[in-house]
Amino acid sequence: MQDALISTTEAVEQEGLLDRIRRLVLGGEFPPGALLPEAYLAQEFEVSRTPVREALKQLQQEGLVEIRPKVGTFVREPTRREIVELFQLKESLEGLAASLLARRGEASELSVLRRNLQDSDEAVLTGDKEAYARLVHEFHWTIVRGSDNLKLYEHYERLMNQLAYQRLVVRTVEHPGRIAASTREHHAVLEMIEHKDPFGAEAAMRNHVYATSREALNPDPALERRN
Amino acid sequence: MQDALISTTEAVEQEGLLDRIRRLVLGGEFPPGALLPEAYLAQEFEVSRTPVREALKQLQQEGLVEIRPKVGTFVREPTRREIVELFQLKESLEGLAASLLARRGEASELSVLRRNLQDSDEAVLTGDKEAYARLVHEFHWTIVRGSDNLKLYEHYERLMNQLAYQRLVVRTVEHPGRIAASTREHHAVLEMIEHKDPFGAEAAMRNHVYATSREALNPDPALERRN
DNA sequence: GACCGGCTTCATGCATGCATCATAAGCTGC
DNA sequence: GCAGCTTATGATGCATGCATGAAGCCGGTC
Numbered sequence: 001m002q003d004a005l006i007s008t009t010e011a012v013e014q015e016g017l018l019d020r021i022r023r024l025v026l027g028g029e030f031p032p033g034a035l036l037p038e039a040y041l042a043q044e045f046e047v048s049r050t051p052v053r054e055a056l057k058q059l060q061q062e063g064l065v066e067i068r069p070k071v072g073t074f075v076r077e078p079t080r081r082e083i084v085e086l087f088q089l090k091e092s093l094e095g096l097a098a099s100l101l102a103r104r105g106e107a108s109e110l111s112v113l114r115r116n117l118q119d120s121d122e123a124v125l126t127g128d129k130e131a132y133a134r135l136v137h138e139f140h141w142t143i144v145r146g147s148d149n150l151k152l153y154e155h156y157e158r159l160m161n162q163l164a165y166q167r168l169v170v171r172t173v174e175h176p177g178r179i180a181a182s183t184r185e186h187h188a189v190l191e192m193i194e195h196k197d198p199f200g201a202e203a204a205m206r207n208h209v210y211a212t213s214r215e216a217l218n219p220d221p222a223l224e225r226r227n
Numbered sequence: 228m229q230d231a232l233i234s235t236t237e238a239v240e241q242e243g244l245l246d247r248i249r250r251l252v253l254g255g256e257f258p259p260g261a262l263l264p265e266a267y268l269a270q271e272f273e274v275s276r277t278p279v280r281e282a283l284k285q286l287q288q289e290g291l292v293e294i295r296p297k298v299g300t301f302v303r304e305p306t307r308r309e310i311v312e313l314f315q316l317k318e319s320l321e322g323l324a325a326s327l328l329a330r331r332g333e334a335s336e337l338s339v340l341r342r343n344l345q346d347s348d349e350a351v352l353t354g355d356k357e358a359y360a361r362l363v364h365e366f367h368w369t370i371v372r373g374s375d376n377l378k379l380y381e382h383y384e385r386l387m388n389q390l391a392y393q394r395l396v397v398r399t400v401e402h403p404g405r406i407a408a409s410t411r412e413h414h415a416v417l418e419m420i421e422h423k424d425p426f427g428a429e430a431a432m433r434n435h436v437y438a439t440s441r442e443a444l445n446p447d448p449a450l451e452r453r454n
Numbered sequence: 455g456a457c458c459g460g461c462t463t464c465a466t467g468c469a470t471g472c473a474t475c476a477t478a479a480g481c482t483g484c
Numbered sequence: 485g486c487a488g489c490t491t492a493t494g495a496t497g498c499a500t501g502c503a504t505g506a507a508g509c510c511g512g513t514c
Contacts (some may be wrong), residue, residue, distance in 0.1 A: 037495070048469045050277065053496085054284050061285055063381075070475050070496055085378040088323065096319040151312040151389070154290075155382055162378070264465070275499045280466085297466055297505050 017045060018055040025064050025075055026164055032077030036065060063162045078164065080217070086163050087213035091206045093156050094140065098189055098205035099198040100147035109146035113190050116142065120186070124179055132179065139186060143193075143205070175215050185211065244272060245282040252291050252302055253391055259304030263292060290389045305391065307444070313390050314440035318433045320383050321367065325416055325432035326425040327374035336373035340417050343369065347413065351406055359406065366413060370420075370432070402442050412438065 021041060030036060036056065038049045045052070056073045059065045066076045078086070101109060116139050123132040144156045185208035192200035248268060257263060263283065265276045272279070283300045286292045293303045305313065328336060343366050350359040371383045412435035419427035 035495090039495075042469095049496090050468055050470090054281050057281050058284060058288055061288055063378075067496095068476090071477080072495060082378060085376045088327070088376060089320075089379055089382060092319050092323040093316075096315065100315070149312045149315060151290075151309060151386075152316055155316060155386070159378075159382070262465090266465075269499095275497095276466090277498055277500090294466095295506090298507080299465060 017051055021055050030075045032075050034075050036073045091209040094209050095202040095206040097144040097147035099202035101143055102193045102196055102198040102201035105196045178215050244278055245285055248282050257302045259302050261302050263300045316386055318436040321436050322429040322433040324371045324374035326429035328370055329420045329423055329425040329428035332423045405442050
């Protein structure tokens with residue numbers, strides 16, 4: 001979904017080495033703290049160590065791995081503090097995105113969002129949590145894309161990679177009552193965008209992201225056992 | 228100034244290759260559009276092409292250069308549209324920073340900012356535009372650092388690199404009347420921070436950044452001949 | 455005079471080899 | 485048994501060489 005600004009046709013078959021290694025890390029194949037040996041990755045992807053090294057250095061810039069000189073590259077787990085910091089950023093960036101989209105008020109994006117919320121509501125009714133999570137994900141990305149600000153999009157992408165979001169979202173969705181509240185908030189955001197109210201949209205979005213982050217950061221102890 | 232979070236002692240002598248090449252680009256040694264030959268840089272910095280390539284790939288991620296596969300690495304000039312986008316982001320991020328700093332209300336940072344504005348006012352009186360520009364620069368970075376949000380700091384650093392700010396700030400400062408307005412805005416921001424008013428601080432900062440960006444994007448035609 | 459096809463040039467893309475150094479196992483003396 | 489030293493291992497850091505492909509040049513043709 002998030003490559004809509006990029007070519008979407010042959011994005012998979014020619015996925016860059018960087019993306020493939022990133023997926024390995026984000027997918028949890030290597031647990032946090034694990035070493036990512038260049039030689040292994042080189043063999044795995046059938047290239048030499050040189051391009052692997054280049055990719056690892058870029059992943060370090062993204063904050064996903066830590067390179068200890070002369071020792072190795074390790075999967076980095078964001079600390080709780082970093083997660084708090086990243087959510088603060090997320091709130092700000094998504095607020096900006098909602099504001100910009102509201103100002104633009106492009107009809108095509110609005111209909112996509114409306115449709116998304118419809119599907120989302122239906123997923124709630126049928127109890128399809130996986131579909132719901134996916135649709136929520138799309139909702140947010142659609143708004144960021146709809147802001148029509150490529151630099152914002154790029155920084156947001158980076159931010160989300162750093163959040164290693166996939167490992168977090170699951171917990172959030174599980175929270176009792178969170179789904180209902182989240183749904184209301186989504187509708188509120190869309191409403192503000194439809195009214196072409198940038199300030200309202202920004203406020204609604206920030207409120208929503210903040211609420212979500214609160215839930216993500218204060219997980220119900222009963223749900224702590226994940227996997 | 229902007230390495231205050233990093234070790235500041237031997238930052239120069241052991242400046243990484245990445246930083247050195249970045250400086251070359253930001254300093255304008257290579258004009259936009261120019262080719263950055265790996266072999267040349269390797270010789271210049273007395274390393275082999277391999278580490279140079281790694282650094283160039285990272286600069287590409289930062290958006291400072293464009294790598295055309297099999298052709299070469301070229302200095303990238305932000306388009307006007309990108310600059311607009313980046314300023315929108317800047318507004319958002321600095322607003323967040325001011326808000327966070329106001330919430331924290333750390334006395335040490337406040338005194339630094341107060342002192343900065345004093346010096347700044349004095350530079351205005353004595354007409355020392357260079358000092359003024361430097362102090363404004365410090366003012367903004369101090370607030371971002373003072374937000375005590377390292378991730379925000381990192382994204383901000385990245386953003387500023389992308390803006391290639393040094394080439395822009397000069398023009399902004401020159402605008403007649405802008406200095407007086409900017410000074411008022413700075414004081415307004417600090418006042419809100421001192422009052423520990425996060426919302427006010429954010430609003431004041433965003434207002435200031437917006438005003439500055441407007442000036443930067445609509446340069447006085449009489450000043451267009453730079454260099 | 456303009457256009458087209460092949461060639462030359464040059465810079466990148468990557469594989470490979472060696473030097474370097476962090477780490478940990480093993481060894482010695484107490 | 486243990487502390488300190490030595491050595492063995494393994495991974496990175498980087499230099500180098502060759503393959504690949506792009507862009508421009510040059511001559512020939514219409």
